Each structure stands twice: as structure tokens, then as C-alpha cells.
Amino acid sequence: MSRIINTLLIGISGGSIYSLMSLALVLVWRSTRVVNFAQAGQAILSTYIGYVVVTHTDNYWLAFPVALLSGALIGALVDIFLIRILARRANSGPVAAIAPVIATLGLLGLIRAIVGMIWGGDLRRFKLPVTNHGFTFGHTTIPFAPINLLIVVTTVIVMLIFSVIFQRTNLGLALRASAFSPEIARLAGVRVDLTRTIGWAFAGAAGAIAGVLVTPTNYLSPNSLDLLLVSGFVAAVIGGLESLIGAALGGLVLGISLAFVLEYISSSLAFPVAFVVLMAVLLIKPAGLFGGKRVRSA
């Protein structure tokens, strides 16, 4: 019994990180219909900026907002200087589907190279905000520590904030309208370009949060968030790409499945799991857990 609970806890703490990255990808997908592979790059750059702050001030809680804001700024810049131009130039034909993939992959490479030039390839340590020592009950220490709690709580808060923005504010309405039908939104007086840039900024912030939360438990290098991008994308697809709750649940489904496969089947199967889980979900629900019918034919 404790084995199942422990595995579940491992899955939840791993999955919540996927959820955050997945959330970032969904925010971009909703606003511009782009799968943003550069998200890992934007997040790593924001995390390095946070790293600079934390090494100079030794204060994680100062680094956190700085990284978050840089993430938002980087996201906005990417939209303004790359995605807008791309959307004007590659908007039809088969390439319209893969041009954003290539452009954002290019951007990922570009950011990684810049990060490598500034900070080098060495592994770096990012200060933990709270301890990673598991909660202890009597003589048992569970695989869930204050840092994991922080990650889960932050994920939930970020989710709630975005849900409120999307459901309860004019900005949210504009965001949804611009994503659903840019032409009609524009006619209705929504500043579509600006709205989309805000979507990118939100995504950048979410990615940065994922970066500064996961990095202290591991280490920092120009490539250290690459796998998170893949997991985040798979989680987003599992969740159906459209919904914030889908993104969060997708991350948890992936994290928990991974934990159970590694525990009960074989601990060396880390990489095939994502494919199998994704296949299983999509065979039952081709548009993901929370995807609408509309998405599939889009």
C-alpha cells in the first residue's frame, strides 16, 4: 500500500512540472495556433536570468519574480519579432503547419547557443527555495518534500489565475475571441495582435515558473529543460491542447503513468512511456482528454 502511495506521490510531483510546461504550450497554442518548441529555450533563458539574481543576492524569492517577468518579456518579444512576421508570410499551404515548428526550433537553437556563449556548458546549481527533504511521519520519510508541495501549489495557483483571467475578465474574453476567430474578433474591436502578444507573454511567464521551480531540484545547463519540453508537449496533447485544466491533467496523467511504469514494470523504460500513454489516450479520445471536436479538423 505504501508503495502505491509513494509512487503516486512521485508521479504527482513529477507531473506537476510537466503541467506547468504544458500550460505554457497550451497558452501559446490557444492564442496563435503555434506549437512553441522555443518554450524550452525561453524558459532556460529566464531561468539563467533568475540564476544570476540568485547567485548575486542569495535570495530565491527575488529571483522568482525576475525570472517570471523576463519570461513574459521574452515571450512577448518572440511573438512580436518572429511569430507575427511568420504568420503574415507563411499562412497557407502545407508549410503553414510546419513553418512555426521550424521557426521555433530555430529559435530554441538560437537561444541555447546564446545561453552557451554567455554562461558556458557547465552544470550549475540553483539554490533551493525550501528543502527537498521529504516530509517525515514518525520513522517514515515520504517521497514528497516541501519543494514538491511548492511546485504543486504554484501550479494550482497559476492555473487558477489563468482560469480567472480567461473566464472572468474582458482580457480573457478578448484572448478567447482572438484565438477562436481572429477576423470576427478584429471586427468586434479587439486588438488581436496585442491580445495574442499578451498570450505569448503569459506563456513565457508560465514556462519561466516551470524553469525556476524544477531547476533547483536538479541542475542548470543550456540543455537541462529539453526533456521537459517533450514531456510538456506530450502532456498538452494528452490534455487536448485547448484547455488549461486539460494541460494540468495531462501533466499529471503523464507523470503518474511514468512513475508507475518505472516502479512496477521496468525502471529503464523512461522514454517509451510518453509514446504509449499518448497513443492510449488518443486512440480513445483522438482530440485529447479535453479537446473539442473543432480542434481536430482545424
Next chain:
Amino acid sequence: MLKRKPTTQVQIDMDKNIARRKIIGAAFFIFLGIALYVASNIVDELRVYQGATVAVYVVAISSIILLTGYSGQISLGHGALMAVGAYAAVLSRNYWNFPIPLTFAVAVLAAALFGALLGMAAGRLSGPYLAGTTLALAVGLPSLANQFKILGGEEGLTYDVGFPPLALGQDFTQYKWFFWIAALAALAATWVIFNVLGSRYGRQWRALRSNPTAAALLGVHVARSKVLAFTISSGVAGLAGALMSMTISLVTPSAFPLSLSFAIVTGAVLAGVTLLTGSIVGAVVLVAIPEVTAALATHLGGSEKVTSNLPGLMMSALLILSVLFFPNGPQLHRRKTRKS
């Protein structure tokens, strides 16, 4: 915004041109073969080796052009299909001692079979769902080689196509032999794809890509047509995988990283994703640019941090610029200008 706008006009090809084009096409292939033969005798050995790599990429990029440019499906996991082909080829070589051409056929069949299964499962998916599934495949499949002893693990299996026949002369190098095999295979594969694209299926794919609803109304079986495209594309990717393993004489999971899948999609975009002949351009660029950027980085100098990252920086910048400035590939560009 980046959503595909369905064109109202379904392209139905002009049959009378087909025969004439086939003759021109055949003549072109023969000319190309002769040109490659002559080239392999005058350039130095490094260029011959790189020529073999170009040929491998031509095949790999063609598989993406067929899939994405014609049938409108996306794959970020063709590196995994290349791995399937490569492992099939090396196993048939090492265990049954198949002759080389037959190992390539095995590679094509194995990858096509795998692709058919995947295509059937993924046939219902489109856009980002397919991209996600194939991406997960690219990450997951190669690592399985460590789970089965027969696949040789990380240290890999040696793929030996043998020395060039003595009849070709003493100074006929190994790399020239690789180049001949790869170039011949590339020509053959391109020829087959060219004909498939000109066939009924090719027209169906294009109709499907332009407007799935209209195509379905015209009697195109959408799902079956997509699976067929995925199957053929996978078979071609399998051939590319076997050829690639030949050039490095080894089949190992680390030869099929995610970056390989990305590289061939990149090559396809650089080629203009709807233009089969563009595959050569895409392949040459993929092989040439890393060498040029590395040479340039060494030339520019600077601290080690800078020089080691400069090639990546230039490659990425080039990629972004080319997508921004030639996003649709030359052909669509033309069609658009003609319309306006």
C-alpha cells in the same frame, strides 16, 4: 492565423502533360546519374563522403516532402522510422547474411510495415496531435534498443556492406563505394516517389491536402489515402536509415536522436516542402552549413564558449531567416503570384 486556408480550387492534374513530363523526368535522372558518376571521380575523398551523406538526406527529406508537402501530414518522428529501417537492414545482414540490395529492401519493408501500423493508429489525428505522437515516438523508440540483447545496445551493431569489388580498381575507396550505393538508392527512391506522386494517389493526396472535405466528396477515401502516404513515406525513411547506417558502418540508438527527426523536417522546409527536386538543395544545405559555420567560427575566433556555440547560432539564425523569407517554398510562392 496560421491555420490553413482551404483553397476553393481543387487541383486536378492535366493528364496530357504527364507522358511528356515522364520522358523529361527519365532523361533528367539519367543525366543526374552520369553527372554524379563523373563528380565522384574528380572531387576529393571528403567530398565523396559528404556526397554520400547528401544522398542519404535526399532520401530522408523526400520522405517528408511526400508526407507533408503532398499528403499534408506532419511527422517529427521520422528519425525513429529511419532507426526501424536501419535495424532491420543490419539484422538481415548479420543473421541471414542477405546481400546488400536485399537488406535495403528489408529496411524499406520493415519501416513501411511499422509506418502502416502507426499510420492506422495516427490516421485519425491531425496537426499538433500527429506532431506530438511522432515526437514521442522519436524520443521513445531508439532507447528500446537497450532492452533487447539482439539489438546490440548502445555500442551498436556493425553494418558492413563490404569493400568495393576489386573490378572497380585498386584506388576505388570505401567512401566512393558508399557514395555510389547511396546515390543510386537516392536516384531510385526519388524516381519511385516521382511516379507515385504523378499517379492517382499523388493527385488524391494533393486534393486532400488542399481541401479534405471536397476531396472526400469527390470519392477520395480520406483515412485510407492518409495511411497509404504514411506507409510509403515510412518505407522511404527506412531506406534512408539503412543508408545512413552504411555511411557510419554502425547501427546504434544514439545515431537516431530527436535532432535527426528535426533535421530532416528542416531540410524539407529548406527544400520548399512541396518540391521533390528541392530535396537535393535541402540535403546539400544540411551537410554544408555545419561545416561552413564551424569553419567560420574557427576563423572568427573568440573564447571557447563563443566558438563552440557559434556554429549552432548561425545554423539556427539561418533556419529562422529561411522560414521567414522562403516560407512557402518556391512553388507555392509562384502559384500565389500567378493568382494575384
Next chain:
Amino acid sequence: MFALRRTKRGVLASATLAVSALAISAIPAQAFSVHAETGVTATQIKLGITIPLTGSAAPGYSKIPSAMQAYFNYVNDNGGVYGRKISLVVKDDAYLPTLAVAKTNELILKDKVFAVVGALGTANNKAVAKSVNLGRRGIPDLFVNTGYSGFADAKKYPTTFSLFPSYIMEAKIMGQYIKENFAGKKLGLIYQDDDFGTDALVGFKQAGVKFDVSVPYASGSQSAQSAQGWIGKLKAAGAEVVVMFGVTTASGAALATAAAMAYKAQWILGSVGGDATTLKAVGVPAYVLTGAMGASFLPAPTDTTDEYVKFFQGINTKYNGDAVFDNNVLVAMNTAMMAVQALRAGGKNLTHASVMSGLENSGSSFASASLSPINYASGVHVGYSGYWFGTYNSAGELKPNGGAYSVYTTDSGAGAIVKSTFKRPALPANGLPTN
């Protein structure tokens, strides 16, 4: 469609770009040399290396080329090798066999290096040896950076010389040590599930060690999150002694997570993942490492009482920009020192053949930092064969058990494990080989 005549601006532009690019890069880097052997002139010897400088495998290894060049520069400043200065051409292979082959071809066919030194990775070296066919070309492939036992086959890899002891040897020696010191304890093992870890399994089997619980992990999947699973399994099985046969990021994750989950065991780290400096960099607190055991064939890079380490630290300060002196820097400088001796052994009239016969004939007496004997002989291309055991102290330094280095040697087969009587040659005066 297949549109031959419709080739438009776009294709032409990219084609022109590609062709001119090829033309630029075709300009040979090196004009012609007066000496008969490729890569050697009256004033210069050109060596090459392929190693990951970028990508996820780069951390740590990317420090190696500059550290090698640092030692070469020191030798160059002191007269070089028979008046010839050594230069090292470095190529980034991103740890991919395809790139390793492509870059080695550039090294040999374009840069025209005399020999390849210190190329990294099992699959990469295997692919290069076969495809580039260094053996047929007669080009020395010196001191490959891998513990793959297959390169011992001098018939299959006639020009390849490996330096490091194989993973099988390491596991055999470690196994013996465990049997002698931890008999009756519950044993656990974490290993990387590829050739690196499975070679270790072969070695442990040879030594007759059976683990009560073993946890494989896929290379690249290690993280604090996956390590929670590993530790859970070890904990559940009650393992008291745990062997860690993985890369540094994996042993780092395992140790840090063990501490976080309040799991106490006697840890034994393999040499690949046991570099204390890197472990600290990836966040393993010193108190976690304290008391863990490790194996190595080199002295600990923190051991300033060792004359080689002390000398290399001096070179690191003067010639290598005072980089963090870890195991990678030590390995690199030691490899460079071996290379200088190999070149010297090749004589004034330096040829591929003379270097390789020099290594076979006198390589076993070369000065090197390793506490293991060097086994080069006619037809034997395996360098080191021994390990010593130590315990990490509270400062994170690996100190030999019992105070003095005691080395055990073996082979990759069924050979016995014996206590070595080898006495390491003293550091040559000023660290400049005189062989």
C-alpha cells in the same frame, strides 16, 4: 509537382548559397607540408580530437580539449617534441556517432591531422574506427576516452590504443572488494542500462557478486524525480551497500535524493560518476558524500600531495585560465602527457608506424599520473588495468582506504584480481617527458 523548368528564385538562391558555401569550406586549412608524414612538418605536429562541446553530453567533457591544449602549450613553450610544436584541432561531435564520423573525416581529409587523440564515446569510436577506417589508413587513434573492452582487439582495431581500464575490470575489482569487506550485507546496484552498465554487470558476475536489488535507468532519464523511484526500491529491499554505476548527473541525483528521503546506506561510486567536484556542482551536499566510497585509477584531483596532481594544477593555473580542476581536467592533462611521450617515442623521424611501435615497445614505462600499471606491449593496446578504493572525507576529497593507495589489477576476461606491486614512475623533471 516535379517541376524542373519551374525552378525559381528561391531554389536558385539556396542552391547558390549551398554551392558557394561548399566552395568556401573547400579551401584547405593546411597548405602542403615538407615532411613525408601527413600532419607533421619540421615545426609542427597536428593532432585532432572529436568530443561533445555542445548538447546534453557536453557538460564536463567540453573542458577536456582546452586542458589538453594547455599541457601541449606548456610543452611547446619548452621546446616542443624534438622542436615541433603540438597543435590540437578540436571538433564538436555533440556525442552523435554520425557527427563523429563526419568530423573525423574532416580531421583526416581536410585538416590532415597526424593522429586522433582522446576521442570520446564507445559508439562514436566504434563507428569512426570502422567507417573512417583508421586501421586501413594507418592513422593512430590514441587513448580513446571510453571503457569499452572491445577495443582491446588489436586485430580488429590495429591503430586504436585505449588507455582507461574497462568497465568490466572496474566491476570485477569492485566486486572483489565488496565480497571481502561487505560479506553478508544486503547489496543494491543502480546502473545505466546501456553498454556502460551492462559491461559492469558482466564484471560483477565474473567476480561472483550477486545483488539483492538492482535498478537500471535509461541513459538521459536521470533526474531528482526518477531518483526518487530508485531510492524507493533500494529502501524497500533494505539494501545496506549500494553500488552506483552511472554518469555523474545520475550519481548526483541518487545521492541527493537518498539524503532527501532519509535513506542511509554505504555508497560505492564507480569512477565515471564519482568526481567529487562535479558532484558538488550538481548539488550533492558535502555531508552526503562523506563516507561514501569510490574507485579510481587516477589519484584524486584534490590530492595536492600527489606530485602529478600538483604539477597539473600548476599548468591549469598558468595555461588553462584556472579552470575548475576536476577529474576531467586531470584526465585531459594526463592524456596529453601520454601523447607527448608517444610522439617522443616515435622519434625525430616521426611517422604513424613509429609512434605505434614506440607505444608498443616503450609505452609501459611512460610517466603517467595513474597508479595503475600500463600494459602496452606488442599487440596489446590496453593501457591501465587497475583501480584503488577510497572514502570521501568531509571536504569531499577521495582519500585512499588505509592511508596509502593500494591498487588491484585484472583483465576484461576471466583473469584473476591481484594486488598490484607497480611503482609509478616519478614525475619527469618540470613535467617534461624525457623518454
